[in-house]
Amino acid sequence: MLASRHPQLNKHGELIHLLTLEGLPRDVIHHILDTASTFLSVHEREVKKVPLLRGKSVFNLFFENSTRTRTTFEIAAKRLSADVINLDIARSSTAKGETLLDTIANLSAMHADMFVVRHGESGAPFLIAQHCAPHVHVVNAGDGRHAHPTQGLLDMYTIRHYKKDFSGLTVAIIGDIVHSRVARSDIHALSILGVPEIRGVGPKTLVPGDLAPMGVHVYHDLADGIRDADVIIMLRLQNERMTGAMLPSAGEYFKTFGLTPEKLQLAKPDCIVMHPGPINRGVEIDSAVADGTHSVILPQVTFGIAVRMAVMSIIAGNEA
Secondary structure: OHHHHOOOOOOOOEEEEEEOOOOOOOOHHHHHHHHHHHEEEEEHHHOOOOOOOOOOEEEEEOOOOOOOOHHHHHHHHHHOOOEEEOOOOOOOOHOOOOHHHHHHHHHOOOOEEEEEEEEOOOHHHHHHHHHOOOOOOEEEEEEEOEOOHHHHHHHHHHHHHHHHHOOOOOEEOOOOOOHHHHHHHHHHHHOOOOOOOOEEEOOOHOOOOHHHHHOOEEEOOOHHHOOOOEEEEEEEOOOOHHHHHHHHHHHHHHHHHHHHHHOOOOOOOOOOOEOOOOOEEEEEEEHHHOOOOOOOOHHHHHHHHHHHHHHHHHHHHOOO
């Protein structure tokens, strides 16, 4: 079903593009996480490379700003021995009016093997995957409000690393859920992996109305939302995607929904705190929490390299 709706799996059920986590089989996600574990120690080698993508060309097409995602994708591709081309979108022909598909066609003519795409429009990576040559693979590095599948996967890797098992966990996702593609990818992944209690926590203006059908319990009170949580995933306020006044002020938001050491005491004693970045200290999270013993925010970034190596190596090894 998924292969016919989205060109993500081949006829053998193997991943040829990574566009969304929605509807992915559980064993595919576990395969990515298991493969990532084998790459985690590559950075400890004297030569931090494996030859799995030697001779392949990976094009990073970031139509939106990024630090962590773009950099970790570049590091991951280089550690797989790929040739990496970072397209400067602001100075590319797209600034002269060239369409997205014409850009892709021209880059494909330069013998691209993989496109890593971040785009402000939901569905852009799907469009590229549907129109690129059969041997070219596409990885969604974030599209509009829709999905951020590799962030979702590295979040799942982080949770598995610290909690070992997904069954029995209570995971609270807190903040600007309505604008967050990370939240949507996390929710799909957590559901697929069997997490029994997924909570969406935030003000009514920032929590979408479609969470309940996704199996998410909605809370508009932070204390209730994080009580006895095993995992807390904080989200930043995405002011660039907001239209109109959705909050009184950043200060008022922090007072009500900011995670402080005092509020964190309501969660389980061994709770981990995550954040996809960038962090807005004093808005959604207190520095004492971001830098504290419960925080696994920096390990998330490290795990992200291994997870992205896993994704690229897996899809490059499968044929359409």
